[in-house]
Amino acid sequence: VQISKKKFVADELTEDGYSGAEVRVTPTRMEIIMLATRTRAALGEKGRRIPEWTPVAQKRFGFPEGSLCAIALRYKLLRGLAVQRPCYGVLQFIMESGAKGCQVVRAKSMKFVDGLMIHVGDLVNYYVDTAVPHVLLPQGVLGIKVKTMLPWDPTGRTGPKKPLPDHLSIVKPKDEILPTTPILGQKGGKPEPPTMPHPVPTA
Template identity: 25%
Template sequence: MSVSKNLPVYKRIIQEGWRKAALKEFLSKYLERAGFHDVKLVETSLREIITIYVERPGIVIGKSGKLSKKLTDILKERFGFENPYIRAEKVEEPFLSARIIAHFIASRIMRGEKHRRVAFMAINRALSSGARGIEIKIAGKFGSQRAREERFRAGVIYRCGEDVMSHVDYAVEHILLPQGVMGVRVRLVKPIESMPDRVLIKEEKIAEILERIKAEKEKEEVEKVDHEENVSPEGNEQ
């Protein structure tokens, strides 16, 4: 799956994008136990630096680096990397990752826990971590013959515009149960300070405007008094 440098630019861009997508899909399954979140690929003239963001980096490295060496060999053989260098970075807030939340819900349901209890637990942990909003959809058979979908939502959810591209994280997870396949979809709004729909009131600006209005009002009153003193009772100016 190596990308040839002799290809036209547009074909090279397509192949590089396809390889990154395939790499992300492979790592999400291979590092499922580690709590995979995302991967970043930086190619230099000497090596390919692959930064993997996970909940538990120790599982990626392994004892004495054995698991990372095994993963390096797999990436060389499967994706055509010549000299890959793997870095494992810990996700500081796991419940601000839609992929980690979806895997958390799926694993808890696989253990036999009630889906509603798990969904509300995930929502509470996401909001306490600072998320602006979260939506969870669980579809499948919940003890009946007909499949249905249940939604759990809290906070603000963006569905269109630039906000979706910049501030919304989305993930899907599937579970194979005795009654059939169940799907878990998570939409998470990241904790961003400045949002288009968020109104911030600056107290210092309000105080500054009030002081300016007060000073202008006092100036007008002083000018009015001076004008009245300079006018005689008969209406003639002195």
């Protein structure tokens, strides 16, 4: 698998002075370090090639969507951008992709939240995907936690089949069959005469 990932990087950076790649695998994440003689050409203008490689690598190697967004956020921070701008950009991208909620936590001091997010209970194991990349900045190692809450999907394709306890499903009512002919009486009997109001005596 590592050889295929290195070959993928080599094919992408052939024209940009590719000189090697290193794959680091940990229990929580996988890092691919690319070595090139022309780093600016490899990343593209303002790092635009990173988001272009994201869907390709996801389909080819089966990366989780949350970890790919976290990796993109990691590279944005490495380029020296302010924290707020890339975090809000990741939030918007995840919510537009169909997530029910998202949360980005920077060093336990800054939180960026959008949508609905559950934190406790057994449903967290089914509804929440978590990715924790690490960024080596001049001031030290910075940890970023990206949590994505999946939507409920009865088919189990985009989310868990088990609904939330407070989920309400509105059932469409059945079409009522209206009678085509007027009903004058019950069981073929004669129609009852209308009741007349009793006169009220006046003094």
